[in-house]
Amino acid sequence: MKADLHVHSHYSDGADSVEKVIKKAKKAGVTAISFVEHDTISGWREQQRIAETHNIQAIPGIEISAYDFKRQRKVHILGYHFNSEALAINRLCKGLLELRHSHSMWQMSQIQAAGFNLDSEAVIESAKPSATVYKQHIMQQLTDAPYTSKEYQFLYKSLFKGKGVAAGDIEYASAADAVQAIVSDGGLAVMAHPGQLDSYELIPELIGAGLGGIERNHFDHSAEDHLKVEELARQYGLVMTGGSDYHGAFGAMIEPGDIVSPGDVNSVKRL
Template sequence: MKADLHVHSSYSDSSLTMKEVFQEAKRNGVTHLSFVDHDTVAGLAEAKRLEKEYDVTAIPGIEISAYDFERDRKVHILGYNYDQHARHITRLCTPLFERRHEHTLWQIEQIKRAGYRFHVERVLEAAKPSTTIYKQHVMAQLTDAAYDSNTYQTLYRKLFKGEGPAAGDIIYIDAFDAVEAIVADGGLPVVAHPGQLDSYELIPELVEVGLAGIELHHPDHTELDRDKVEALAESFGLFMTGGTDHHGSFGSKIEIGAVLSPFNPLFR
């Protein structure tokens, strides 16, 4: 078994289609994938169709953009093995998906007013099949520089951070609501990359509403992060997952399958 349980596709903010992800996964010997596209389950039907073509198991997944309002920080909640209709998840996430799209359109207007030439129609077309535009789609229209390059990161900070013309964010979903929606749809909620977003303090509280797991292996996790995750998993009876957080050229360069998940209930 070789499982990468944290990959994205062009249904959200990856440069790669699902088919392209499956092709790379197959080349790299990956046996299990989970597409955890942000705040949408729109790609599930395609993933289940492609798993038969490539003989790579697709575990239903999502990454919900949530918030810890008590501590005023973002927290991402992964959801796995929910039922195919995902009614509670969809009801919760659809308004967020729409808010993100409207916010990005506003950001585009601010960037244009700041003097950048921009063709909205091109970014809308390039974002498909996603019905929401992400900042990565905007950046792709402004620069050919690699995501990890100084050129890309400098422009990104200039536009979207601090006093940048497109700075600001949307209101995210309460982390407790995210966990409860996944549970209501028969799924298993997992805190994503707690080391990246410093989500550790929230984990015991989320256990009370049904949290089932924590992401152990992630490109941003240090040895200290892994020690913390393992200790929390043991204390609260949580399983552990892992993956590359792959976004194609819209993220850091990493091969699908380079970061793997430990064995857990998702494979039974």
């Protein structure tokens, strides 16, 4: 079984439709897939339906934007195999999505005030079916340069980082609250790419909240990260997962199936 348990589509900050992602995954020999859209499960029914037509197992997933308030760091928590109602997850994420969209609207107003030609209505339209605007949607209207190019990265950083006119962020939920929401809905809560966000120290503190897994395979993880993840998984009895973190043209140059989850996908089911 070849499982890519970390892909994104245009239901959040991915550039591609669900069908396009799944067709790419099928071509790569992927047999199980999980769309872990940021703070939403609105695309689940379509993801499930299209995956089935291509004989790929679709696993319910989400990536919740959270925060380690002790260390003042962002944290991403993946959730898998939660129940279809997902009441706790939806309750937590509703506020996050509203805050993110409101912040994006403010960012666009700041960018316009700085003299950039930016049509906010066009940005909102281009983001659909996502009801939330992300920075990637704003950038799409500002430049044709590829995400990986120096031109794109310079503009992105000059606008959204440091003293940029659209810098700043929203207030996220605590990582423990994100884990508890997933567990409350019957799912498996997994620490996403701890090597990328330097969230290793938080993992032991989340065991009591119900953390059940840790992402090992990710394009931002080194061999040293793999060893750290393996040791933590052994120490706390955590499931190890992995995936491509595919965003299409809105992300790194990687394709669905280039990075997959270690072991049997059934191990991701809530124990």
